[in-house]
Each structure stands twice: as C-alpha cells, then as structure tokens.
Amino acid sequence: AAAEPWPENAELYQQLKEEQILLSDNASSLAVQAFLKMCNLPIRVVCRANAEYMSPSGKVPFIHVGNQVVSELGPIVQFVKAKGHSLSDGLDEVQKAEMKAYMELVNNMLLTAELYLQWCDDVTVEEITHPRYGSPYPWPLNRILSYQKQWEVRRKMKAIGWAGKTLEQVLEDVDQCCQALSQRLGTQPYFFNKQPTELDALVFGHLFTILTTQLITDELSEKVKNYSNLTAFCRRIEQQYFGGHDKDSSAAGAARSAKRSLLR
Amino acid sequence: DVPVLISEDIVISQPAKILNFLRKQKYNADYELSAKQGADTLAYIALLEEKLLPALLHTFWVEAENYCGVTKPWFASRIAFPLSLYLPGKMSREALNRILLTRGGPPLYSLTEVEAQIYRDAKECLNLLSQRLGTSQFFFGDTPTTLDAFVFGFLAPIYKVCFPRVQLQEHLKHLPNLCRFCDDILNCYFRVTVSGHSPAGQDTADANLQKLTQLVNKESNLIEKMDDNLRKSPQHPPRKLTTLKLAAGGEESSPSNRLSP
Numbered sequence: 001a002a003a004e005p006w007p008e009n010a011e012l013y014q015q016l017k018e019e020q021i022l023l024s025d026n027a028s029s030l031a032v033q034a035f036l037k038m039c040n041l042p043i044r045v046v047c048r049a050n051a052e053y054m055s056p057s058g059k060v061p062f063i064h065v066g067n068q069v070v071s072e073l074g075p076i077v078q079f080v081k082a083k084g085h086s087l088s089d090g091l092d093e094v095q096k097a098e099m100k101a102y103m104e105l106v107n108n109m110l111l112t113a114e115l116y117l118q119w120c121d122d123v124t125v126e127e128i129t130h131p132r133y134g135s136p137y138p139w140p141l142n143r144i145l146s147y148q149k150q151w152e153v154r155r156k157m158k159a160i161g162w163a164g165k166t167l168e169q170v171l172e173d174v175d176q177c178c179q180a181l182s183q184r185l186g187t188q189p190y191f192f193n194k195q196p197t198e199l200d201a202l203v204f205g206h207l208f209t210i211l212t213t214q215l216i217t218d219e220l221s222e223k224v225k226n227y228s229n230l231t232a233f234c235r236r237i238e239q240q241y242f243g244g245h246d247k248d249s250s251a252a253g254a255a256r257s258a259k260r261s262l263l264r
Numbered sequence: 265d266v267p268v269l270i271s272e273d274i275v276i277s278q279p280a281k282i283l284n285f286l287r288k289q290k291y292n293a294d295y296e297l298s299a300k301q302g303a304d305t306l307a308y309i310a311l312l313e314e315k316l317l318p319a320l321l322h323t324f325w326v327e328a329e330n331y332c333g334v335t336k337p338w339f340a341s342r343i344a345f346p347l348s349l350y351l352p353g354k355m356s357r358e359a360l361n362r363i364l365l366t367r368g369g370p371p372l373y374s375l376t377e378v379e380a381q382i383y384r385d386a387k388e389c390l391n392l393l394s395q396r397l398g399t400s401q402f403f404f405g406d407t408p409t410t411l412d413a414f415v416f417g418f419l420a421p422i423y424k425v426c427f428p429r430v431q432l433q434e435h436l437k438h439l440p441n442l443c444r445f446c447d448d449i450l451n452c453y454f455r456v457t458v459s460g461h462s463p464a465g466q467d468t469a470d471a472n473l474q475k476l477t478q479l480v481n482k483e484s485n486l487i488e489k490m491d492d493n494l495r496k497s498p499q500h501p502p503r504k505l506t507t508l509k510l511a512a513g514g515e516e517s518s519p520s521n522r523l524s525p
C-alpha cells in the first residue's frame with residue numbers, strides 16, 4: 001500500500017460544515033487540508049454527520065486513500081511520508097526536534113484551550129456547542145450525544161488539571177502560546193524560513209479557525225489579532241494554498257459559513 | 265498539590281505559578297535569553313509534558329513491580345498512618361487515569377498497546393532532547409535556564425531511582441550527554457557533604473532523603489533475594505511486603521534459613 005501512488009479520488013471526511021462542526025474539529029480538519037495542499041496532493045472534502053464515528057481513532061478529520069483510512073494529522077503525516085512526500089526532509093535533526101516541540105505546544109495549549117472553551121465554558125456550551133453538535137440527529141438523541149461528549153471532555157480536562165482553570169487563565173495561556181509562536185516566526189514567511197512544513201499547516205489550521213469563527217465574545221480571536229505577523233502568516237497561506245476564487249474548497253468559504261450560521 | 269512554595273504568608277502551588285512569583289521577586293534564569301529562545305523553552309516544556317510525562321507516570325505509579333516494590337513503600341513511609349494505606353493507591357489510580365484519558369483512545373484498545381506507545385514516544389522524546397542538547401553544557405549555552413530546570417526535573421528521577429523495571433533508564437543511559445547533564449546539575453546544585461548537610465542549607469531534609477533512598481535500595485535488593493529463594497521453593501506462599509519491612513532490621517538472615525530447602 002505504501003508503494004502505491006496517491007490516487008486522484010482521495011477523500012477527507014469531517015462533520016457538516018454549516019451546521020455541525022465545532023471550532024476544534026474545524027481547526028484540525030483545516031490543518032490536514034493545508035498540509036495536503038502544501039504537499040500538492042489532491043484531496044476532496046466530504047462532509048458527513050457521523051464522521052467522528054467512522055474515524056478509526058474517533059477523531060476527525062480522517063482521510064480515505066485507496067483502501068486505507070488514516071485519522072489525525074500525526075499519523076497522516078507519517079502515511080504521506082511512507083508514500084514518498086515529505087515537507088520536513090530538508091530540516092536537520094535539531095530543527096526537526098524544534099518542529100516536533102512546537103507542534104506539541106500547539107496541541108497542548110491551543111487545542112486544549114479550544115476544547116475548554118467549547119465544552120467547559122457554560123455560556124458557549126449552551127448557546128453554541130449543544131445546538132451544533134447534535135444538530136443532524138432528532139431529539140432526544142442530539143442532547144444525549146452532546147452530554148456524553150461533554151462528560152468525556154470534562155473528564156479529560158480534570159485529569160490534566162485544566163478543570164480548575166478560569167476562562168481568563170485559559171485565555172492567558174492562549175496569549176502565551178501565540179506570543180511564543182509569534183516570536184518563533186519573527187519576520188520569516190514560514191516557521192522554517194523558505195519552505196512550509198507540517199508545523200505551518202497545524203498553526204494555520206488553528207489560528208485561521210480562531211480568527212474566522214464567531215463565538216459568544218471576540219476575546220479568543222483578539223488574542224491572536226494582537227500579533228500582526230501571525231495574522232499576516234494566515235492570510236499568506238490562505239491566499240497561496242486555498243486561492244480566493246474557488247469558494248467551495250477555500251478555507252475562507254468553510255470558515256465563513258461557520259461564522260454565518262453562528263451569528264445570532 | 266505539590267510542589268508548594270510558602271513565602272511569608274503566601275502559598276503558591278504548581279511550577280508555572282511558582283516561577284512567575286520568583287520572576288516578580290527578580291529571580292529570573294531566563295534574563296539573558298532572546299525572544300525566540302523563550303518561545304523554544306515553552307515548546308520544549310510542552311514536548312516533555314506530552315511525550316515524556318505519561319511514561320514517567322507509568323514507570324513510577326502503574327508498572328506493578330515498580331509501584332509495589334519501590335514507590336508505594338517509599339511514599340507510605342513518609343505519610344502518617346492511616347493515610348499511608350490510601351493515598352499512594354489514589355495517586356496510582358490517578359496516574360493510570362491520566363494516561364488512559366490522554367493517550368488511551370482507539371486504535372489502541374488494550375493497556376499493553378498504550379504502554380508500548382507511550383514508551384516509544386518517551387524514547388523518541390529523550391532522543392530529541394539529546395539531539396537538541398548536543399555537546400553544550402546547558403540547553404542555551406553555558407548558563408542554566410528554566411528549560412534546564414524542567415528537563416532536569418523530568419530526567420533525574422528516571423536516571424537515579426533504582427527500579428526493578430528500568431527500560432526508560434536503560435534508554436537514557438545510551439544518551440551520554442543527557443546523563444552528563446544530570447550529573448552536572450546534581451554536582452553543582454544538589455551536592456550533599458559528608459556530614460549530611462547540603463551547602464544550600466537543607467540539612468535534615470536531604471539527609472533523611474538520602475537515608476530513605478538507601479533504605480529503599482536495600483529493600484529492593486532484599487526483595488530480589490526473596491524472589492530468588494521463592495523460585496527455588498515454590499510451595500511456600502510469598503511473604504507480604506509489610507512483614508518484610510518490619511522485620512528488615514533484625515531478621516535479614518532468617519528468610520533464607522526458613523525458605524531454603
């Protein structure tokens with residue numbers, strides 16, 4: 001399977017764009033889309049209400065390539081590498097270590113903060129998450145599924161010590177993370193100067209989603225907007241890899257529709 | 265919630281908050297660092313927490329031989345009865361819970377698969393740290409910084425505590441620059457003089473810790489001897505650890521007498 005070339009009909013599965021997908025899942029999905037576009041591999045985005053349940057690891061997005069199904073950015077990067085495409089081959093060992101460390105930073109702080117905001121902040125949970133998460137299903141299934149997911153996420157937050165944090169502390173952590181990313185990026189076009197890597201894809205996925213998704217308040221996106229080089233970075237990647245003309249596959253289209261439906 | 269810093273009337277827990285407090289008091293090891301190096305610090309600390317911490321928790325609290333042989337008696341000996349019967353078990357369950365919740369989803373379905381994955385990740389993390397350290401004395405040149413403190417905090421227990429099951433320690437010993445890094449910091453900042461007083465002035469606490477470590481080592485040696493004896497004569501039921509502990513002082517020679525064929 002590793003020796004087979006990348007087929008034309010590769011598909012990426014995520015939840016429904018307009019009504020269902022949440023901030024954290026949208027960010028992960030966008031990161032994988034950006035990574036595949038950077039590798040110049042064609043991919044078609046397919047939206048299904050039960051994408052989470054179809055995924056082998058229970059997390060979105062997942063890609064269906066040939067007869068293989070791989071989920072989440074880490075395994076997808078390795079899978080793509082086995083097929084002979086890699087963005088980080090030009091890096092030396094120390095740079096690879098740095099790249100992995102920064103990817104963990106994004107997962108540790110940004111992704112966890114997004115999950116916290118979606119599932120542990122009561123206002124957001126009531127007004128946005130619960131209505132969206134179960135929207136394809138009839139009552140009472142929609143409520144049961146959202147409560148189940150909420151319970152799971154809150155258990156995880158408690159295990160890693162985030163349950164006791166207030167929203168202000170979480171936003172502080174997001175600010176610290178953005179500051180670190182901004183300082184690392186500096187004035188370069190990408191994190192490792194001339195060529196984009198999976199770190200650029202991951203950072204783009206999360207920051208672009210945060211900037212373009214409308215939540216109850218704008219506090220989260222304001223934290224990112226404080227760093228002009230990060231917003232310029234997002235704009236640059238959007239223009240280069242997602243175009244402005246093809247609305248269906250563009251990142252802005254995806255995020256804007258999420259935004260439109262969140263406006264009350 | 266440990267560690268806890270108590271300064272006059274202020275009580276602070278959690279490493280990040282303690283470091284913030286010290287920085288406000290003008291104690292800052294990162295003063296000389298550039299902005300990018302400060303960012304790198306944050307990233308590497310995240311790497312340690314995500315990749316190394318699960319395996320560390322597993323080695324100390326979940327691996328049955330390590331937990332029953334070393335960690336539980338070690339902790340229980342410093343906690344008052346009857347809390348000593350309950351608290352180590354609780355900490356062990358919390359560690360397992362944390363590992364399973366953060367790393368244990370599908371496609372890993374059994375505990376052994378999760379364990380294999382977390383140890384693979386931990387070994388990769390150690391390799392990355394070794395590559396990053398290279399030949400320099402500390403991670404950012406010649407003076408230690410916050411990152412050095414964090415890395416030392418994670419590595420030193422793996423390096424120094426004598427466990428029965430030591431796959432992480434063996435991997436660490438194959439990375440000589442990390443071992444040298446730990447030894448350097450131990451010699452510079454944790455030196456204990458012959459009389460049992462450390463130059464930093466933490467006299468009794470350090471001496472007790474040293475005695476405790478020796479006691480734990482002696483116990484694990486005894487346990488190994490017991491295991492050997494038991495294997496020779498399988499019809500005898502294994503002795504409980506508590507009786508061994510109480511009897512450790514006076515009856516060291518008797519187990520071998522009683523159990524030898």
